[in-house]
Amino acid sequence: MNNSRLKLLILPLIIVIITLIVTVAIMAPLIPLPLSDLILDGAIFGLLLAILNFLLKEIIRYSNYKSLPIIQQIVNYGALAILFVLSWVGISFLILYIISPENAMNYVLPTVPIRITLALLTYGLLILLYGYIFTQNQEEEVSIDIDVEHTTDIESSEKTMTNEDTSDSEILEHIAVKNGQKIDLIFINDIISIQAEGNYVMIFTPKGKYLKEQTMKYFGDHLPANKFVRVHRSNIINIDYIQRIELYEKQSQMLKLQNNLQVKMSIAGYKELKRVLNL
Template identity: 35%
Template structure:
């Protein structure tokens, strides 16, 4: 099971405890000042709400690695908010009945809970997702063998080429060899790795792949496309200073002017 970033770090744990305490005090004051609730009832509702928040925040970490798609993250935020609201209301009513206190009004506090709760859950999930990505989704780079290593006298740092690329997809990790790659396409902050057995999306820049894939095997034909030279069937011109490459699997990819010059140089034509 993954180590939790909050409970395993004393500073994070202290900050989380202080934040929950502050939220409980603010929650109590809002109930007393705006809903005219008694202090004891307001305190019980605040404790119930923050107890549910802490429990769900702890458990959410263990499913953060499954949230690889934006739609899934949005659905998780919505589901977590509903569970938080429902759980806190139920726990608050149970505690009030056990202590013989009047039930805290729920509807007056609902706008405040949504106002603060939705941004908080969104920020928490994004933070969890960032921690998961930085710890598990970095490509694996292997240094050059001694036979091909640069001269030790050189001041230029040795180039590291990728031996394999690890892509996390939910609970699975795919290992992709550079030899399998047909091409790489940029999609905003993501890169799509296209292979004969499927497409894989990961958070990585095109500049990284350009500098960490063997230059004799891969060429950047466009700012959003890197292609395997061995997969190119032919180079076509379909307009004035407009080019495209046809891959062996029938895919056509646009080539920029700078990419065209680089491709001709790489192919020796």
């Protein structure tokens, strides 16, 4: 825990220091300002980058843009680039203008094109860096799935035998979900997929989606095993709503479900789906 907190403090500090040094080195020949003003400029620039770096990392972590069509990826990353550049360059200029209007207008404003170029290069490097990191993490998760596959196969067989012997009362027939002051009943046959959302799950149906405070393990244990398959650690799907299976990346498949839902499958999840479908 202490190491995690230390990393949270050290990384932004490193970003601020590196950005400060780079900014001063680039701007010193271009702006006839005292060194103290250049350091202030670099410190503000670096502090904003540390904040934007954290936000960008979280967006890339949870956005799953790679599952979208290529045109949509270009649009999303392009819009994100514009927002990143405007936030970094615009807010830093605004802060400098508040501190010293004369210096901001006379010396900093002419360097805005250079700052925009620097921001775009930084954005591109961060996108490549975090894209690589999160891709590696996903591959490690897949590797873990493969390593425990033999164990899970045995557990799955035992679970199937147990499910056959359990009474009907242990298998869900419907799910109660709070909807404001009302309670909606979702029948099992109407569930398209279930997606993990932290300590909650999102239940997708033809009529809409519903948030339920429950675990994925609970639904994995209480849904009919011959109809619902956990194709990924964060997704359970109803095989009745599968439209097609497409190749997503090397050794990765994407499920196309009704209501335009897309679900990425792990290797272990794909093998389990093939077993249930007798493929």
